[in-house]
Amino acid sequence: MTSMPFMSVAALIVGFAQLVFLFNLIWSLFKGKEAQAAIHGERRRWNGKRRRPRRGMATGARSSRSSIAGLTITAYPAPPEDFVPQNEPPAGLSAVRGCIHERHYPVHGWNSGHCGMVALAATADSQALAGGRSDRSIFAARAHSSLPAAKIGLGVFLAVVGSLFALFISAYSMRMNMVDWRTLPVPALLWFNTGVLVLSSVALQWAHMAARRDDIDGVIVGLCAGGASAVTFLIGQLLAWRQLSGARVFRGVQSSQFVLLPDHRGARAASDGRPGGPRQNDGQGVAWRRDGPGTPERGTLHYLLAFPAGGLAGLARSADGLDRRFRRHLSPVAQLGGQIPDGRNCADKHRRIACAACRLARHRRRLVLGSARLQECLLGEGHDVDLPPQRHLHLQLFPAVVHDGANVHDRAVAQSQRSLRPRRSEARISRSS
């Protein structure tokens, strides 16, 4: 019971940490830095409407006034602050004079299934983008493809491989309990292989992060490093197998099991090659049934090879992320405004742009402002949003963004944020300008 003092010491240390917190609390109460306001900018303003008194359940004063602070979309780059006063030009667009187009449309949202909020932005005469509209058919068309097929396939594959590993480990542990168990010699090369496998995973993760940074050189370097280390791993496994078979550790049919696991690894890492080790056609179940009590060391290497399983999971995950990243890069929607400058009177083009906008919304969940006829932006779906049946969607358009926004790739051209409706007088001024 040597762990008792350890637990006591840990409890003492944790108690000391609470004292640190208390000191921090009291000290910062008098000497601490002053906190900034949680919401910068002005306070919420009254939208100019007198609140309609409710019958029945009204609890507030009758003269209380409400402000609309619903979900809005503002079509300029997201400001650094979380609130921009309506009488100031938005950050980064000081050259744009005034708010040009501004409309409020009710947006419907459901709270069931695949329903959510969709904002449709439409151009008319190349200037006025419209507000929001909800369309159940869009969700009906998208319902079957909400989860990419590649992700489903990867999940199934990972489940199969994971259960395979689990069966190997459990079979190994069961076999270990038998009386004739002997431990295998462990070649140092196997540890080297494990390290190489970890390196491979790290390299792929690095490529994934590089893709997130849009650093294509980093992606290439990471992918090449991952592939090279995967090939090194396969060669190392082959050499380790040669060592062990040279030491006559196993014979005949037993060797097939050793190759089985790196084979799965190779199928995943290289997706085309099989390791050069000799394989036999015996399935694993057959081999285990043939396993007599005289060959006890068969499962040991499985245990050794099961170490890199964690690395494999990370590898597959980063590969999935890479897939998403690359699809985003290759998406044709990025040049949406440039490719189809004028698609107003053609139904096919409309449909095509709408489909492109659908893909866009799925990938970026943002609006890209171009000369597209129809765009949509999925504001939320399913459990993401819990919206009342009607909200106001607020679109502000600035011509600079409208004309240049399609080329802005990685900036938040349109982003949902909380804002206010301008006062009625300001709205009128901005519309007339």
Place this chain on the structure above:
Amino acid sequence: MLNETLGRFHFWVSFLGAYAIFFPMHYLGLLGMPRRYHDIGETAFIPASAP
């Protein structure tokens, strides 16, 4: 505003310390220590077949 360095120290020490306190108890339980005894004492009377 609270000092962030001290806050982070407090968080990590509490977070890891809770594991350091209670995770060994998990293994003590696996070793056969009965629950709710403040003293480990003599546990040899517990038969080997006890769950």
